[in-house]
Amino acid sequence: MGYTVLTxxxxxxxxxxxxxxxxxxxxxxxxxxxxxxxxxxxxTELTALSGLSQSTVSHHLKKLTKTGLxxxxxxxxxxxxxxxxxxxxxxxxxxxxx
Numbered sequence: 366m367g368y369t370v371l372t373x374x375x376x377x378x379x380x381x382x383x384x385x386x387x388x389x390x391x392x393x394x395x396x397x398x399x400x401x402x403x404x405x406x407x408x409t410e411l412t413a414l415s416g417l418s419q420s421t422v423s424h425h426l427k428k429l430t431k432t433g434l435x436x437x438x439x440x441x442x443x444x445x446x447x448x449x450x451x452x453x454x455x456x457x458x459x460x461x462x463x
Contacts, residue, residue, distance in 0.1 A: 371459075379459060382452065385432040390417065391425050395434075398448055405438060405445030 371379065385391055397414045398406055406414075411422045426446050429435040434453065437446045 379456065382432050382434060382456060385428055385434060386456075388425070388428075390421065391429055393417075394422065394425055394429070395448070398435075398446070403448045403450070405447040407443060407445055411446070 386395070393415055394411055397411055398404075408419060408422050408426065411417075411426070412419050415422060426435060426437075430437055430446065432452075433449055435446050436449050437444055
């Protein structure tokens with residue numbers, strides 16, 4: 366895959382994603398999801414795994430979902446959050462400069 370120069374719009378979109386990932390709490394939550402083979406997890410599960418409060422986890426999941434790095438799925442009362450693989454693949458391709 367060859368590298369191409371970004372448009373200003375692409376640069377803006379990628380910068381939003383990188384800003385979201387620059388937060389240590391968000392990286393921690395992403396790492397817990399990745400550690401479970403990117404299986405969808407609930408706020409309750411992520412709260413237990415991370416040791417953070419429910420409100421903190423919810424806040425950061427909302428930020429990651431807003432950027433498109435995570436998505437959520439509702440099944441009855443249960444809401445799970447999962448990694449949007451395509452978005453991480455785009456970030457990875459951008460970082461692969463050599």
